[in-house]
Amino acid sequence: MVHIFLNYPTPSNQQLVLSHGDCWLNNLLFRYNDAGDPVEVMLVDLQSIRKHTPAVDLNYFLFTSFSSPERRLNLEEFLETYYTTFSSLLVAGEAPVPFTLEDLRLEFRRHMIYGCVTRIILTPYVLGEEEDAPEVEDVTENDLEEVAKARMRTIVSMGQREGSFFKTKLLDVFDDMIEAGLLS
Template identity: 25%
Template sequence: MGNTLKSVYDAKDNLKDYHVRAALQEDKGKGTTLMSWGLQDFTEKGDHYISVISGLVVRYGKGNSQIDETYIVKLSAPQVTKALRDMVAQGNKKEILFYRELLPAMNSELKKVGLNPLLTPQCLYANQDSENSVLILRDLCSRNFRKFPGKSCLDISHTRLILQELARFHSSSLLLKAAQGPQFVAKYDFLDKEWYNVTEDAIAFFITLFDGNIENGVAILKVLEGDKRTIRWLQTIKHNVYKILEEMMKERHSLHHCVARGLSGYDEYGNPIEAILLDFQIVRRASLVTDLHLLLNISVSGTDRKNNLENFLQLYYSSFKQVFDAAGLQVPFQFHELFQEYENKIMFGTLWALAVIPMIVSGGEPSEWASSHHRAASEEATGKQRESIDSKISSKHGELRARFLPIFDELIDQGIIH
C-alpha cells in the first residue's frame, strides 16, 4: 500500500499540540509545560507504507528548568484512494486498541508467572480521529536501540532475537485467552476485523493488488531467467490469491502481527542483545506460523532460511515453551506439529514475499510496484509497468536471486510447483 509522501513533514498536520501535551504529561507528570516541539525524520524512502514514523523532539518546562526530551511518533500517511484510506484506518484502529487494551492484559499474564513484559515500546498517547491516527511512543534510541536495516536481510543473530520475542508474544496471547475463556473473543473483537476486507472496495483493491503482484512476479522471473515451472504456476494461481490467503489464515491458535519493523538493542561491543517488536496494524487471531513465514520469507535470505530453518523453529519453540512452563501449563502443541504447520502454511509466506520483496529490493514506494488506483487492465498500462520493473531489476539481480528465487525453490522441493 503506497502513499505520496516526499518527507515526514507531509504528515505533520496530523500532529497537534494537544497530542504532544498529553503524551508529555503521561510521561513526565501534570506539572510540566509544553514549550515547543518538532519532528525529526530518521526514515528513508520506502519506509513510509501506511504510517510515518518520526522522531518527536519536545522542549518542556518543569519548575524553573527547560528540558529537552525525544519520543517516537507514528502518524497516518496520506493515501490516494478511498479503499486504501479505509484499509489504513482499520489497521490504525487495530494498533491503537492493541496498545490500549490488549498489550497491558498480555503483560499482566506474564507478570503473574514471574516473567518480564513484552519488548514493545511504551505507548504514551494513542488517538484516532476520522482517518488520521496518532501514536506517541517512548524513544528507545537513548537505550542504544537502533532501527533494523529494513532493506537488507536480517543476519542470523537478529533473526534469533526476533524469534525468541515473537514466541513470547504468541504464548502470552494464549495465556490471556486461557485466563479469560469465552470472554476473550468478545472482549477483543477487533482481532477478527480485518484491514483488507473492511469494505467491498477494499476487497476489490486487495484482489487487484495481488493480481498485479503475480504479474510483477512473472515479469521478474522472466528477467532473471527463473524456472519456467514457477512462471506457469504463478499464471495458474492468478485471480485465486485472495482465496488462498483466506484459507491460510483460517487456523486461529494465536495472535498474529506483522513483524515489518523492529529495533535492536546492542551491548558495548555492538552485538545485538534484545529485539523490540513494532507495527501492530494487522494484529489478529491466526495460526502463529503466519508470523514465522512473514519473518523468515521476507526478512531472511534464502540460504540462511534453508540452512537454519529447523534450528530457527527449535529456538522459537523453546522460548514459547518457557512461558507455558512458567505458568505451569502444558504446551498446546509439540515441536513436530509446529514444523508441520509451518510447512502447511508455506503458501502464506510465499505470496506475501512475492508482494513485498521486490518492493524492498527496489528501495521504492509500494505505489511504484502496484498502481495506487485500481489497476488498469489495458495492455498499455501493463507494458509501462513491466518496462519500469525491467529497469529496476537490472541493478538488483544479485539480491533478487538471493531473496526472491528461493521462495519458489522451496515450493518446488515440496512438490507444490512441478
C-alpha cells in the same frame, strides 16, 4: 497470489496464538550492548495483530527477512528456538502448551505457500530503489490496470539491472516452492 495472500492461511484451532500479522525485519527494533551485540528485540507496528497460527508469522518472517540459503540452513534452529521460547513462557505462566514442536513443523510446512507468496509480493518493494516505488497518489479505479502494467515493467527492469540481488532473491523462492512440493 493476491487471493492466497489475503485468504489462504486458515489456522489450526490447536495453534491459535496472538499473531503479529506483519512480522519482518523492518518491524523489529534492536537494543545493543556496548560490544555491539543485540541484547533485546521488540516487535513494532502492531495494527495487524490477530488470533492465528504462529506458522503464518514464522513463514512471513523467515521468507521476507532471510535469503533462501540462510533460511533453509537454519530452519530447524529457528523453529526450535521459537517453540522453546513459546513453550517456556507458557509453562512459566502455568498454562498448558497447546502443541508440540512436531505440530509446529507440520503447520509451518502447511502454510509455506503463504511465506512464498509474501516473498514474491514484497521483494520488489523491499529491494527497490526510490525510483522503483509506484506512484499511487490520485490513482482511481479506472487507473488500476495501467498502474499494474507500469509496476510489471518496473519489476522486469529491476531484474535486468547489472548485479541485481533482486533477481536472485525473487527466483530463490521458486526453489523453495519446488522443495515444498508446491510446484513441480
